[in-house]
Amino acid sequence: MTEAQLRTATHGLGYGLTALFMAALALQNLRYGFYGLFYLGAAITLLAACGMLYTIVVRRQQLSARLHLPILSGLTLVTGIAQFAGPHPETSHWLFPLILLNFLILPLWQALILSATLLLALTLRALILMPTPDAVMLILAGAGLVALAAYFNGRHTHMVQSAETLAITDSLTGAHNARFLDETLQKELSRSRATGHPMAVIRLRIDHLAEIGNLHGTTVRQRLRRDVAESLFSIIRAGDTLYALDDDDFFLVLPFTPEEGVRVIVERIRRTIRDGAWPPVGRVTVSLGCTIRQDTDTQADTVMARAESALDRACQEGTDRAWFQAEPEPES
Numbered sequence: 496m497t498e499a500q501l502r503t504a505t506h507g508l509g510y511g512l513t514a515l516f517m518a519a520l521a522l523q524n525l526r527y528g529f530y531g532l533f534y535l536g537a538a539i540t541l542l543a544a545c546g547m548l549y550t551i552v553v554r555r556q557q558l559s560a561r562l563h564l565p566i567l568s569g570l571t572l573v574t575g576i577a578q579f580a581g582p583h584p585e586t587s588h589w590l591f592p593l594i595l596l597n598f599l600i601l602p603l604w605q606a607l608i609l610s611a612t613l614l615l616a617l618t619l620r621a622l623i624l625m626p627t628p629d630a631v632m633l634i635l636a637g638a639g640l641v642a643l644a645a646y647f648n649g650r651h652t653h654m655v656q657s658a659e660t661l662a663i664t665d666s667l668t669g670a671h672n673a674r675f676l677d678e679t680l681q682k683e684l685s686r687s688r689a690t691g692h693p694m695a696v697i698r699l700r701i702d703h704l705a706e707i708g709n710l711h712g713t714t715v716r717q718r719l720r721r722d723v724a725e726s727l728f729s730i731i732r733a734g735d736t737l738y739a740l741d742d743d744d745f746f747l748v749l750p751f752t753p754e755e756g757v758r759v760i761v762e763r764i765r766r767t768i769r770d771g772a773w774p775p776v777g778r779v780t781v782s783l784g785c786t787i788r789q790d791t792d793t794q795a796d797t798v799m800a801r802a803e804s805a806l807d808r809a810c811q812e813g814t815d816r817a818w819f820q821a822e823p824e825p826e827s
């Protein structure tokens with residue numbers, strides 16, 4: 496089941512149960528002749544039914560559905576008014592399903608604002624109309640429900656974000672993974688073309704990585720890749736992104752960086768790695784291929800291929816080299 500399907504099912508069920516519950520309460524009030532409360536209950540039922548219908552209509556765009564906030568604000572308003580519709584009968588229990596519905600459907604801070612409004616209405620009503628011990632018990636129950644619902648809403652959001660981060664992160668190095676590069680490079684390229692700002696990319700290879708692995712073992716090889724990534728993170732500026740490719744190379748996307756800039760940064764990276772201490776390997780060097788976006792570049796593949804070709808050229812020149820390539824290699 497996808498996230499959108501899960502949300503459609505839970506939101507639809509939440510609205511549906513609220514509509515049923517409120518319809519039953521509205522009918523009960525009609526039976527006893529409390530017409531004001533009957534109309535308010537019917538309005539809440541109608542709004543909840545609209546919410547259910549809306550959930551079904553936007554089932555494919557459930558993650559970006561924007562009308563839940565106005566619908567739930569309307570529900571909050573009518574339920575708040577119901578608290579002051581008259582001293583009898585008791586209407587405080589109308590609030591509890593709505594608090595749960597807010598946290599089930601809305602992002603945390605929106606749900607908190609609406610539920611705090613409901614809690615305020617509940618507190619005022621309880622303090623005005625109820626004996627103090629009963630009022631305190633009711634307010635504590637309402638506050639407890641809000642705290643519990645907020646906790647689970649926050650936990651769920653955190654888990655979803657962690658899952659999203661995991662899906663785009665290379666677990667060894669903490670850099671983004673190659674799949675995410677495919678998704679983002681084209682967007683960065685389009686943005687750079689649209690704004691006219693320069694953009695540079697770098698492909699980086701740790702020299703003799705296979706030999707280091709053979710000599711020191713896989714653990715050392717992996718630790719070296721992780722340490723190099725950490726070093727790169729400490730060099731690049733905010734807005735630059737680092738990717739760990741499947742063939743052990745690294746890739747950097749540098750927005751707003753012209754040719755002079757990328758030349759500065761590759762040199763800085765090359766020297767920092769060469770001059771660093773890398774126990775137990777000792778001296779480590781890297782080769783770098785870099786390029787910038789040309790006016791003719793429309794596809795991310797073209798820029799990636801040019802960076803790879805620049806890296807091949809750097810490796811041909813020997814280790815601990817950087818090569819800048821502006822144009823595609825001429826066909827041989």
Ligand SMILES: Nc1nc2c(ncn2[C@@H]2O[C@H](COP(=O)(O)OP(=O)(O)OP(=O)(O)O)[C@@H](O)[C@H]2O)c(=O)[nH]1
Nearest residue numbers: 730731732735749750751752753755756757759760
């Ligand atoms: N994208 C990116 N570009 C860099 C970075 N470091 C240097 N550059 C480029 O190299 C140029 C010169 O950088 P520096 O020698 O650090 O000089 P700077 O005046 O401190 O550069 P600013 O960071 O622009 O203030 C910058 O304007 C950038 O274009 C980096 O970490 N990331």
